[in-house]
Amino acid sequence: MEKKLVQLEISDLAFDGKSVGHLEGKVVFCDRGLPGETVLAEITRSKSRYNQAIVHEITEKCEVRIPPVCSHFDRCGGCIWQDLSYQEQLHYKQKQVVDCLERLGDLPSVRVADAIGAPEQFHYRNKMEFSFHVTSGGGFNLGLHRRGRFDDIFDLDRCYLQSELSNEIVAWVRRFVNAEGIPVYDVKRHTGFMRFLVIRQGKHTGQTMVNIVTNYGAFPGQEKLVAGLTGTFPAITTIVHNQNSRKSNIATGEIETVLYGPGYIEETINARRFRIRANSFFQTNSLQAEKLYKTALEHLEADPGDKLLDLYCGTGTIAILFSSYVSEVVGVELVADAVAMAKENALINNVDNVQFIQASVQDFLKSPYLTENPFDIVVVDPPRAGLHPKALRRTLRLSPKKLLYISCNPATFARDAKEIIAAGYDLPAVVPVDMFPHTKHIELVALFHPV
Numbered sequence: 001m002e003k004k005l006v007q008l009e010i011s012d013l014a015f016d017g018k019s020v021g022h023l024e025g026k027v028v029f030c031d032r033g034l035p036g037e038t039v040l041a042e043i044t045r046s047k048s049r050y051n052q053a054i055v056h057e058i059t060e061k062c063e064v065r066i067p068p069v070c071s072h073f074d075r076c077g078g079c080i081w082q083d084l085s086y087q088e089q090l091h092y093k094q095k096q097v098v099d100c101l102e103r104l105g106d107l108p109s110v111r112v113a114d115a116i117g118a119p120e121q122f123h124y125r126n127k128m129e130f131s132f133h134v135t136s137g138g139g140f141n142l143g144l145h146r147r148g149r150f151d152d153i154f155d156l157d158r159c160y161l162q163s164e165l166s167n168e169i170v171a172w173v174r175r176f177v178n179a180e181g182i183p184v185y186d187v188k189r190h191t192g193f194m195r196f197l198v199i200r201q202g203k204h205t206g207q208t209m210v211n212i213v214t215n216y217g218a219f220p221g222q223e224k225l226v227a228g229l230t231g232t233f234p235a236i237t238t239i240v241h242n243q244n245s246r247k248s249n250i251a252t253g254e255i256e257t258v259l260y261g262p263g264y265i266e267e268t269i270n271a272r273r274f275r276i277r278a279n280s281f282f283q284t285n286s287l288q289a290e291k292l293y294k295t296a297l298e299h300l301e302a303d304p305g306d307k308l309l310d311l312y313c314g315t316g317t318i319a320i321l322f323s324s325y326v327s328e329v330v331g332v333e334l335v336a337d338a339v340a341m342a343k344e345n346a347l348i349n350n351v352d353n354v355q356f357i358q359a360s361v362q363d364f365l366k367s368p369y370l371t372e373n374p375f376d377i378v379v380v381d382p383p384r385a386g387l388h389p390k391a392l393r394r395t396l397r398l399s400p401k402k403l404l405y406i407s408c409n410p411a412t413f414a415r416d417a418k419e420i421i422a423a424g425y426d427l428p429a430v431v432p433v434d435m436f437p438h439t440k441h442i443e444l445v446a447l448f449h450p451v
């Protein structure tokens with residue numbers, strides 16, 4: 001049966017990267033199309049307040065459409081906006097922050113600055129996760145997620161987000177697993193071995209980590225793998241093996257074995273050195289992270305006598321970078337590996353006015369230590385879910401004179417900002433910073449002051 005297609009004018013780009021049209025007074029979220037374009041689309045889902053549609057043809061193209069550089073563009077879930085000029089990407093990312101503040105935070109009067117663009121639009125990532133995936137023919141793919149699919153991986157030829165070296169390592173590991181006949185993990189049956197290949201590269205140092213994440217068990221042919229990888233790619237400075245027995249499909253391990261090198265790589269950010277291990281968070285765009293932290297520091301205007309609490313501190317980047325502008329810093333982080341790295345990072349940078357505590361932020365904020373040791377500045381940089389409600393309430397109880405919020409999700413930020421403002425803080429402006437060109441993601445920096 002022939003599919004019924006409707007003509008739609010695309011007028012906007014939505015928060016999750018979908019394009020927006022209208023049909024009979026209802027919003028239609030489409031998988032493709034740019035503002036100013038006309039498309040022929042098939043309605044695939046009809047809800048009371050909106051429809052979803054798949055675009056079959058773009059009948060009128062807009063001027064800001066550009067040819068994507070990547071051959072995987074049509075199917076990859078990564079760079080969904082590679083066909084939109086970078087200036088326009090920044091425009092829509094800024095607009096998404098405005099929309100979130102208005103619609104989710106009820107905060108139309110907060111000024112949203114122009115998004116700060118990234119110095120490099122390609123090859124900017126210092127970390128990429130590639131997944132192994134069993135195919136129906138009995139073979140396997142090693143690559144990235146198909147657009148809109150958490151359960152399907154296409155075989156990657158070349159990705160433009162990390163480096164050419166990273167592409168070559170992917171191809172080498174694929175050949176190795178094939179030649180050695182190592183079974184690939186089947187996400188439905190939970191059988192097999194190879195799960196992920198994670199590559200981390202210091203953009204300033206060139207140091208490269210290969211992290212193989214597998215199901216539980218010894219690695220078959222591990223000496224051969226190490227000899228082959230290090231012999232072929234001298235830039236590889238460390239290789240680690242992480243075993244993950246959990247059904248959830250995440251590229252971290254419960255048991256880590258260092259197969260080669262020190263088990264970490266180093267990166268420099270704004271003239272400080274940072275050690276990064278396989279399972280600890282580190283901003284994935286090093287060059288733009290430098291701008292992010294500089295922007296945050298400039299807005300903060302810290303006094304040398306200030307005491308600063310860095311919540312969700314990861315491997316200690318903010319704590320260490322800000323330590324020379326304040327008297328004392330305490331960083332709090334949940335992941336033990338990251339805290340160990342943060343302590344080591346403070347040592348190698350000769351920073352002696354910071355300390356790091358391993359705890360969940362919400363629990364740490366209950367501790368009596370805080371009544372005896374008040375902080376002038378609180379910095380929060382939570383994961384995409386934003387602040388835990390208890391963490392938010394307990395942070396506000398500290399009554400900091402400055403609350404700096406770095407967010408990677410404008411929707412949860414808008415929710416939290418509404419609460420912070422209701423508790424007596426002012427937010428004159430936020431600054432979006434684009435850490436991930438061609439993707440739908442946008443980071444932002446916001447400084448709250450008590451009214």
Ligand SMILES: C[S@@+](CC[C@H](N)C(=O)[O-])C[C@H]1O[C@@H](n2cnc3c(N)ncnc32)[C@H](O)[C@@H]1O
Nearest residue numbers: 281312313314317333334335360361381382383
């Ligand atoms: C967005 S990262 C920020 C890291 C760091 N500020 C930076 O710039 O590199 C969020 C961090 O919060 C940590 N985290 C997540 N939930 C947490 C919690 N409930 N308590 C403490 N840390 C948490 C994660 O492990 C991660 O390191």
